[in-house]
Amino acid sequence: MAEPRRRQILDVLIGGERSVNELVELLGxxxxxxxxxxxxxxxxxLVEVREEGRQRLYRLNGQALKPVHDWVRKYERTWSERxxxxxxxxxxxxxxxx
Amino acid sequence: MVATARGGGSAIVTLPxxxxxxxxxxxxxxxxxxxxxxxxxxxxxxxxxxxxxTMTGVEIDLRVGGRWRYVMTVNDxxxxxxxxxxxxxxxxERIVTTEMLQMPGAPDSDEGAPVNTITFTEHDGRTTxxxxxxxxxxxxxxxxxxxxxxxxMQEQMDLLEELAISLR
Numbered sequence: 001m002a003e004p005r006r007r008q009i010l011d012v013l014i015g016g017e018r019s020v021n022e023l024v025e026l027l028g029x030x031x032x033x034x035x036x037x038x039x040x041x042x043x044x045x046l047v048e049v050r051e052e053g054r055q056r057l058y059r060l061n062g063q064a065l066k067p068v069h070d071w072v073r074k075y076e077r078t079w080s081e082r083x084x085x086x087x088x089x090x091x092x093x094x095x096x097x098x
Numbered sequence: 099m100v101a102t103a104r105g106g107g108s109a110i111v112t113l114p115x116x117x118x119x120x121x122x123x124x125x126x127x128x129x130x131x132x133x134x135x136x137x138x139x140x141x142x143x144x145x146x147x148x149x150x151x152t153m154t155g156v157e158i159d160l161r162v163g164g165r166w167r168y169v170m171t172v173n174d175x176x177x178x179x180x181x182x183x184x185x186x187x188x189x190x191e192r193i194v195t196t197e198m199l200q201m202p203g204a205p206d207s208d209e210g211a212p213v214n215t216i217t218f219t220e221h222d223g224r225t226t227x228x229x230x231x232x233x234x235x236x237x238x239x240x241x242x243x244x245x246x247x248x249x250x251m252q253e254q255m256d257l258l259e260e261l262a263i264s265l266r
Contacts, residue, residue: 071243072111075119079109081148083123089135089144090127097131 005029006037010046010060017059116236119243121229129220132227133190136216142168151178162187166195183208192217197231210234212242 005027012018012026020038024031038058041047048061109123125132135141139156147153147170154177155169167181179200186194196211215230233239 071240072113075243076109076111076121078148078150079111079121079123081150082145083109083125085145085148086132086135087125089141090125090131093131093135093141094127 005033006041009034009037009041013047013058013060017057019055019057023058113239114230117233117239119231119233119239121227121231123227125225125227126223127225128223129218129225130190132225133218136193136218146170160184160187182211182214185213190218210238212238 008027009023012023018026020031020034023029023034023038027034038047038049042049045061045063047058049056049058051057109121112120112122114120135145137158137160139158142156142158143153146156146168151170151172153168154171155167157168158164158166160166162184165181165183167179170178170180172178181198181200182196184193184195186192193214193216195214195216196208197214198208198211212231212233215228215232217228219226219228231239231242233242
């Protein structure tokens with residue numbers, strides 16, 4: 001995901017489903033450019049598309065992005081466990097001071 | 099991309115930039131005690147391993163340019179060594195240090211190592227602790243997140259592979 005425009009598209013799609021026109025407007029890019037990036041994102045499975053009337057709506061593929069979210073949650077759990085133990089140490093230090 | 103989660107007394111992890119991880123947690127204690135628990139070897143021993151193992155060695159040379167070294171024996175018996183060098187110290191307020199996981203074959207220099215900035219802020223007898231990890235690039239940041247700094251090499255490699263695929 002070295003291309004920063006593609007990251008921007010993903011950031012916009014975090015907020016919900018968008019049509020190509022909406023993405024063009026929000027990102028201030030030319031339509032062929034946006035379409036090209038969307039094609040790449042679809043090819044690697046990060047973005048999904050569905051038809052609605054004449055529009056094609058793009059959204060994030062939650063499964064593909066799951067690893068990053070899993071890592072953040074796991075990292076959080078590790079630190080929460082550490083801090084819970086630290087709480088116990090602090091309780092003891094507090095009572096020593098009193 | 100920013101991800102957050104909050105629970106009663108749990109740590110909050112966010113990703114403020116591509117090369118950063120930010121951990122925030124509030125403690126029901128004045129900051130000089132949180133600082134003491136963070137910087138005193140006998141106290142670090144009691145909390146740093148969390149539920150994942152036991153601390154079998156904690157050395158802290160608390161001065162700018164001084165080094166620290168933590169040895170954790172994880173529940174599967176493997177030994178993990180974390181170490182770093184203090185870059186800045188303001189007692190009870192702020193610690194800046196590098197942090198590396200010692201790995202066979204990996205260079206032992208602090209060059210390119212992630213830099214942790216830990217701040218302690220007190221209000222009404224409570225302390226907000228922030229730990230900002232600044233990495234050289236997103237790849238290193240994601241590797242730290244993916245590994246949780248504490249899993250075996252194989253799992254780490256699997257996660258890296260997943261990561262490589264997701265970023266393709």
